[in-house]
Amino acid sequence: xxxYLGNYSLYxxxxxxxxxxxxxxxxxxxxxxxxxxSFILITSIQTIMITLSFFSLVAAFVxxxxxxxxxxxxxxxxxxxxYKVSGTWGNHEGSLLLWLLVLSIFLFIFLLNSRSQDxxxxxxxxxxxxxxxxxxxxxxLLTSNPFKTLYxxxxxxxxxxxxxxxxxxxxxxxxxxxxxxxxxxxFSASLASMISGNIGDKWARHIKKWVLVSWVFLTIGILxxxxxxxxxxxWGGFWFWDPVENVSLMPWFCLTALLHTVIVLQKRNSFKExxxxxxxxTFSLSMSxxxxxxxxxxxxxxxxxxxxxxxxxxxxxxxILILMSILIFFFNQNxxxxxxxxxxxxxxxxxxxxxxxxMMFFLSVVLVGTIYPIFLEVLNGSKISVGPPFYxxxxxxxxxxxxxFMSFGPSLKWIKxxxxxxxYNILIIxxxxxxxxxVILTKTENSFLLSIPLIVLSIYLLLVTIKDFFVSRSSxxxxxxxxxxSLLITSILLNGLFSNEFNSNMKxxxxxxxxxxxxxxxxxxxxxxxxxxxxKASFEVTNKNSSFALHPEVRIYQQPLTIxxxxxxxxxxxxxxxxxxxxxKDDGYYNVRYQYKPLMIWIWISTIFIGxxxxxxxxxxxxxKY
Amino acid sequence: xxKNIKFLxxxxxxxxxxxxxxKGLNVPKDYSNEKLNSKIDFSLNAxxxxxxxxxNISDLFDKNSASIVNIWASWCAPCREEHQFLMKLxxxxxxxxxINYKDSPKNAKNFLSLxxxxxxxxxxxxxxxxxIEFGAIGVPETFIISGKTNEIIKxxxxxxxxxxxxxxxxxxxxxx
Numbered sequence: 001x002x003x004y005l006g007n008y009s010l011y012x013x014x015x016x017x018x019x020x021x022x023x024x025x026x027x028x029x030x031x032x033x034x035x036x037x038s039f040i041l042i043t044s045i046q047t048i049m050i051t052l053s054f055f056s057l058v059a060a061f062v063x064x065x066x067x068x069x070x071x072x073x074x075x076x077x078x079x080x081x082x083y084k085v086s087g088t089w090g091n092h093e094g095s096l097l098l099w100l101l102v103l104s105i106f107l108f109i110f111l112l113n114s115r116s117q118d119x120x121x122x123x124x125x126x127x128x129x130x131x132x133x134x135x136x137x138x139x140x141l142l143t144s145n146p147f148k149t150l151y152x153x154x155x156x157x158x159x160x161x162x163x164x165x166x167x168x169x170x171x172x173x174x175x176x177x178x179x180x181x182x183x184x185x186x187f188s189a190s191l192a193s194m195i196s197g198n199i200g201d202k203w204a205r206h207i208k209k210w211v212l213v214s215w216v217f218l219t220i221g222i223l224x225x226x227x228x229x230x231x232x233x234x235w236g237g238f239w240f241w242d243p244v245e246n247v248s249l250m251p252w253f254c255l256t257a258l259l260h261t262v263i264v265l266q267k268r269n270s271f272k273e274x275x276x277x278x279x280x281x282t283f284s285l286s287m288s289x290x291x292x293x294x295x296x297x298x299x300x301x302x303x304x305x306x307x308x309x310x311x312x313x314x315x316x317x318x319x320i321l322i323l324m325s326i327l328i329f330f331f332n333q334n335x336x337x338x339x340x341x342x343x344x345x346x347x348x349x350x351x352x353x354x355x356x357x358x359m360m361f362f363l364s365v366v367l368v369g370t371i372y373p374i375f376l377e378v379l380n381g382s383k384i385s386v387g388p389p390f391y392x393x394x395x396x397x398x399x400x401x402x403x404x405f406m407s408f409g410p411s412l413k414w415i416k417x418x419x420x421x422x423x424y425n426i427l428i429i430x431x432x433x434x435x436x437x438x439v440i441l442t443k444t445e446n447s448f449l450l451s452i453p454l455i456v457l458s459i460y461l462l463l464v465t466i467k468d469f470f471v472s473r474s475s476x477x478x479x480x481x482x483x484x485x486s487l488l489i490t491s492i493l494l495n496g497l498f499s500n501e502f503n504s505n506m507k508x509x510x511x512x513x514x515x516x517x518x519x520x521x522x523x524x525x526x527x528x529x530x531x532x533x534x535x536k537a538s539f540e541v542t543n544k545n546s547s548f549a550l551h552p553e554v555r556i557y558q559q560p561l562t563i564x565x566x567x568x569x570x571x572x573x574x575x576x577x578x579x580x581x582x583x584x585k586d587d588g589y590y591n592v593r594y595q596y597k598p599l600m601i602w603i604w605i606s607t608i609f610i611g612x613x614x615x616x617x618x619x620x621x622x623x624x625k626y
Numbered sequence: 627x628x629k630n631i632k633f634l635x636x637x638x639x640x641x642x643x644x645x646x647x648x649k650g651l652n653v654p655k656d657y658s659n660e661k662l663n664s665k666i667d668f669s670l671n672a673x674x675x676x677x678x679x680x681x682n683i684s685d686l687f688d689k690n691s692a693s694i695v696n697i698w699a700s701w702c703a704p705c706r707e708e709h710q711f712l713m714k715l716x717x718x719x720x721x722x723x724x725i726n727y728k729d730s731p732k733n734a735k736n737f738l739s740l741x742x743x744x745x746x747x748x749x750x751x752x753x754x755x756x757x758i759e760f761g762a763i764g765v766p767e768t769f770i771i772s773g774k775t776n777e778i779i780k781x782x783x784x785x786x787x788x789x790x791x792x793x794x795x796x797x798x799x800x801x802x
Contacts, residue, residue, distance in 0.1 A: 297650050311651040319644050326640070330633045378649040 001070055006056035007147040010137060013104070016046035017134040020126060020153045028123040035119050039126060041109055047104045048131075053103045057146050058088050066157055069148040075157040078531045079165075085358055086170030089348070091295060092310075093146035095413045099290070100136045102174075103182040106134070110185050110210075117198075117206060124192030125185075131324075132184050135317045143310045143495035147389060163167060168228040176221030180286040184213025184250060185281030186258070191328050197335040204266035207279075209618060211262055215255045216614040218273075222248050223607040230600075233567065238603060241391050245427055246370045248291035250363055254282040255358035259614075260352045268349060268415055272336045274356075280325045287318045297374060344416040351409030365394045389445040398452065403457040403489070407464045410482060411472055429467065433460035444497055451497060457492055461486040477617035484609025501595035518542040519594050532557040537581055537590070539568075550579040576600035645658045672749040672756055675734060676724055683756075686723050686747055688773050692801035694794070695769040696745070696786075697757050699729045700737035705766045708785035710746035715791075720798065724748040725758050727765050770794065772801045 007458035020042055027036060057070070061084045066072045073086055074091045089098045107129045114122055140146070189207055193199045202331040225248065230238045241243065259279040264271045291297075344348050369386040437456040442608040465483040472479065502514045511520045540547055553566040573610040578595040650766060670683045696712060698705040699725050712722060724745035726734045731750060738748075749759050760769055760778070770783040780797055 291647075297647065312648070315644070315647055315651065319640065323637075324641060326633070326636055330629065333629070374650045375646055378646050 002060045002065060002313045003147045003149050006053040007145070008139060009053040011047040013046045014054050014134060014137045014141070015302050016042050016049065017130050017137060020130045021134065024127040025292055028120055028127065028336065032119060035122055039406045043108050047108045054097050057086060057094055057097060057461050061085060064579055065151050066155070067153040069150050070146045071156050072150055072154055078155060082170065083165045086409060093144045096136065096140050097146055097576065098174060099177055099181060100133065102177050103133050104182060106185050117402055118196060121192050121198050124195055125188045128188035129184065130253050132188070132321070137508050139313050139317065143313055166228055166232045168224050169232065172221060173226040175217055175224060177220030179214050180289065182210060182217060183255065183283045183286045185210050186214065186279045190279035190327055193306045193331045194276055194328055199272045199336060201266050204262050206450040208262050208266060211255065211259050215259050216611050216618065217494060218248070218252050219253060219607065219611040219614065222252060223604065226626050227604060229568065240414050241369065241388050244293055244372050247292050249584050250366055251282050251285040253359045253363040254278060257356045258282055260355050264349050264450070265393060270349065275332070276329060280329070283548065284322050285319070287321065291315055291318055300504050319479065326448065341422055346412065346417045348412045350404065351412050354405050354409065358398070362395060363400060365391065369557045396454070399456060399489070407461045409491050410474060410478065411468065417597050425467070429463045430460055433463055434471045436579055436594040438493070454493055458486065458490040475617065477620065479614045480616060481610050481613030484606045484613060487602060487606035487609060491599045491606055495597055495599050495603065498598045499596065501593060503593045505589045506592045513598070514594065521592065535583070539579055541577060550577065550583050552579050553583065554583055555620070571601055573601065574598060649793050667783040670756060670759060672751070675731060675748040675750050687771065690773055692770055692772050692779065694720065695725060695760065695771060696722050696727045696759070697727050697762050697765050697767045699727045699765050701729065702765045703783070708743070709741050711786050711788060713742050716744040721746040722760050724756055725757055728752065770797050
């Protein structure tokens with residue numbers, strides 16, 4: 001029943017999409033002053049249809065309707081309700097349906113929110129957005145229909161990968177998608193504004209909200225993915241430069257650049273072409289992300305079942321969209337008026353341009369690292385894997401100039417700034433950060449020459465962003481985000497510098513001494529829980545004057561047979577103690593990995609600050625002053 | 627004019643990227659995320675389980691085809707589970723080389739006489755060093771190794787099931 005409902009509402013949505021494409025194309029060429037009423041009506045019908053389709057899939061998951069192939073492949077009656085629901089988007093078909101849902105909802109909200117905009121511009125935005133929506137509809141219906149039926153109806157499902165049964169991961173894809181899909185509105189809107197020729201401060205103010213919303217969701221989505229990797233994968237890190245992680249990071253760099261550029265467009269009415277290029281690139285990167293993850297072209301822990309026909313479809317669709325945007329860009333370039341505005345070297349515009357250069361550099365490094373192995377394999381058949389050292393070696397040295405720029409760039413004035421009388425505050429802050437860094441660096445042995453300027457500058461930037469809360473003219477949302485960013489960099493650097501770990505095979509009763517700490521394996525309890533067998537270990541970690549217990553777990557799931565390690569992590573404000581163990585099929589020995597990771601929690605907190613600043617900017621109306 | 631050149635340049639780049647990605651789609655993804663392109667050191671010597679004869683590992687492999695190597699032990703319960711499947715492979719005339727991991731020869735021989743011997747040859751690995759050479763982290767593990775290049779093509783951690791059959795056959799055929 002729900003299968004038919006879900007399937008046919010998708011067909012209805014496709015019909016609506018085709019109607020809207022033709023109607024908006026025809027209307028855009030006529031000189032209608034007002035938007036035809038049918039647009040809002042048909043768009044809302046389409047949104048309702050897709051919502052209906054999505055919820056009929058959710059319903060199929062909740063009632064464990066195994067006549068549905070997607071449910072059969074990814075669910076199980078024993079699974080808790082929460083994971084049944086999140087199982088809806090934990091698979092290829094369902095996650096695409098979610099993409100589609102967000103696409104149509106965003107267009108609907110866009111229509112409601114852009115009443116004051118030019119009619120032609122609105123029509124063209126609908127046109128481009130509907131092209132994207134219809135592309136996804138056809139993709140879903142042809143290659144990844146979530147409503148395929150099975151007969152005879154199986155009595156039990158195949159279960160969801162237990163590694164995906166985690167609260168952070170249950171909400172990670174929807175949030176990330178909100179970010180990805182938000183960029184589609186920016187893409188459609190900038191192509192529309194290119195043709196209708198309304199790029200300018202007014203358009204910038206209108207599109208900035210969408211940029212901010214997508215950026216906030218993308219930031220939080222990446223954060224959740226990272227938290228999941230840290231707590232669930234049990235590798236003891238928060239970022240692995242896995243291709244699938246990179247794919248979410250690339251649009252983030254681009255969107256961050258766009259976020260800053262759009263402010264220049266709003267205040268100074270310049271950087272018009274650059275804004276459009278960034279909008280197109282951001283969306284293309286989000287789409288390529290979908291392509292790379294869904295096609296199975298990458299080798300990664302995240303890749304879903306691969307099916308070349310899916311890859312072929314997304315690849316062709318992606319290139320048609322890019323080609324279309326390039327054509328539109330080149331043929332409408334002359335509509336952009338660049339009234340000769342002089343740019344001065346010492347101005348906020350230049351500072352933002354520098355920010356953009358850095359973002360583009362970071363983006364290129366990650367792009368090369370992610371795509372290069374694919375290219376090389378095709379071109380000469382060699383298989384290489386690009387690991388963290390590549391990214392670290394290329395990115396970290398460039399953090400030094402980046403941190404320097406970020407410490408003074410944001411406080412520059414628009415148009416033209418002067419070098420004022422020397423500011424002694426800055427000097428004092430610099431000396432304080434030198435002092436703090438000295439104290440920090442004497443405590444570690446594994447520091448390199450490079451870590452000295454990095455630590456000094458990151459602490460300096462942190463202090464400057466704190467100082468800015470009291471003196472700077474800029475908006476509070478910018479202060480919070482910049483403070484969050486400097487806190488993030490500082491935490492990551494200190495975390496990297498002071499983390500240490502040991503790896504050992506231990507029996508029950510064994511003790512290992514490590515950095516003045518004693519780690520003891522006291523016992524291992526075996527119990528049967530709902531749908532898995534649990535091996536829970538008791539470890540005791542004794543420091544000089546305190547001790548605490550850690551209880552990592554190994555779970556053996558039966559449906560399907562999977563062994564997962566649940567790390568136990570003791571988190572305090574200053575450090576995380578991370579312990580994970582694995583079964584060795586040998587003489588009662590267990591492989592134990594213990595890690596000490598300082599300031600771990602601040603990596604999460606600071607990212608929340610970054611996102612919160614953006615959120616504040618969306619909510620607050622009078623951000624225009626600065 | 628320069629605008630046209632820019633446009634054409636961009637177009638050409640796009641087409642090239644498209645073609646490369648298109649080709650990339652069709653590159654088979656046989657290997658898992660573990661680093662597998664490591665080669666096996668064939669100069670190692672090992673003792674045969676049944677004859678106590680010491681041989682060179684390279685003698686076990688057929689230079690012209692791919693081989694299956696299965697690491698097992700009599701004390702390992704999942705190995706017992708996958709044994710049936712290995713027997714099925716034997717019935718299909720697929721050769722399997724067994725590495726008996728940290729086991730007593732007596733128990734190992736009992737195990738095979740009780741459940742049947744799917745292996746064309748079994749070598750012993752009392753201290754686990756030979757299995758380490760293959761990059762094994764536990765038992766059972768199964769490797770498919772190319773005889774030509776000595777490379778591990780595919781690694782299976784945990785017991786094999788009939789779900790793996792088609793893939794194994796394809797890999798053997800492709801690397802024959």
